[in-house]
Amino acid sequence: MNASPHSATGAAGRVPPADSAPLPPPRFAFGAATWKEILFLLLNLPMGIIGFVYVVTTLSLGAGLTVTVVGLPLLAFGLVGCRLVGSAERALARSLLGVRVETPRPLRPSTFGFMQWLWVALKDPVAWRSALYLFIRLPWGIFTFSVTLTSLFVAWPVLPFLARGLSSVDRALVRGLLQPSDELERRIAELESDRGVVVDTAAADLRRIERDLHDGAQARLVALAMDLGLAREKLLEDPEAAAKMVDEAHGEVKIALQELRDLARGIHPAILTDRGLDAALSSVATRCTVPVEVTVDLPARPAEAIEGIAYFTVSELLQNVSKHSRASRAWVEVWRSADRLMIQVRDDGRGGADVSAGSGLAGLTERLDSVDGLFVVDSPAGGPTLVTAELPWRDRAPAAGGARQNAR
Structure with missing residues (x-):
C-alpha cells in the first residue's frame, strides 16, 4: 500500500520526488562597487607597507641629518615625494571607492630660488598630512587585509x-x-580651474569675432572693392551703368557698416561704455520680441568687467525669452545688495529652461562662476521662469581726470 503524503512527511512537510534536483544554495549578490571596495581593502597592506617604508626612511634620514647641509634638502625632497604618493592615493580612492576630493594646488614659491623652494616644501601642510596618511595606513592596512581575506572564506x-x-x-x-x-x-x-574656463571662453570669443569678420564684413568689402573697380572702368564708356554700379556699392557699404556695428555691439556696446547699464539694458529690451520692463537701481557704476558680464548675461537671457519662452511679458531688475550685484530676469512664458541641457545657460553659468558669481534658474514646466544672477561688486576705477563715473 502506498503511504499517503501526510504519513510519509509528518510535520516536516512534503518529500520531494526522487528524481528532483536538490535546491541550489542561496546566492549573495556582489555588485561592482562591493568588489572595488574589497580590492581596495586588500591593497591596503601592500600599499601601506610601501608608504610606511618610504615615510620612515626619508623623513627620519632627513631629520637625522639636519645638522648637515644635506639634511633639510633631503627632508624637503622626501616631503615632495609624500605629496606625489598622496596624489596616487587620491587617484586610487577615486577609482575604487568613488571618493572625489579637490586636488591641492601645486607648490609655487613667490620668488625663484632654491632657498625659497626649500622653505615652501618644508612647511607644506599637504605633504605633512600625506606623510601622516602613509604612516597610519600600515597598521590599518594590516587589520583590513586580515579581516577581508579571512571573510572571503569564513564570513x-x-x-x-x-x-x-x-x-x-x-x-x-x-x-x-x-x-x-x-x-x-x-x-x-576652484579659482584656478575657473581661470581655465575664462581663457577658453575668451579664445572662443576671439574665434567667433574672426569668423564673423571673415565671413561677413570682410567678404562684403572685398566684393565692394571689385564692384567699384568695375564701375571706374565703365565710367567713361557707359556712365549710366557705372552710376548704377556705384549706387549698388553704396547699398553694400550701408550693409557692411551695419554688420560692423552689430559686431562691435557684440564685443562691447558703445552705449554701455558711455551711459552705463540702465541705458544699455533698455536698448537691449527694445530688441526683444515681447515687452520688457527694465529697472536698474544702482548707486554707482560697477567695475568695467562686472558691468560687461552683467550686460551680456541679461542680453543672452532676453534672447532666450525671444526665441524659446513664448512669453507675453518679461521683467529685468538690477540692484546692489551689500557687496553683490544682483540681476533677476523673469517672464510669463512656458518655462522648462534647463541649465544641464548644454544650452547657452550652461555657458552663462561658467562665465559667472569664473568671477565668483552665482547663476540660478527656476523654470518649472508651464512657467513662469525666474533667473537670478549674482556678481561680486567691485567699484569702478576712477576716470583719467580723477572723477568717478556715476550711473545715469
Missing part, C-alpha cells in the same frame, strides 16, 4: 556589509588627510 554572506563599513573608514581618512589644507586652498584650486 562570505556578511562580506558586503563588512567591506562597506571598513571602506567607509578609508573614505574618511582620504577626505581628512589628502584633501586641500583648508577652505582657502580649496577656493584657490
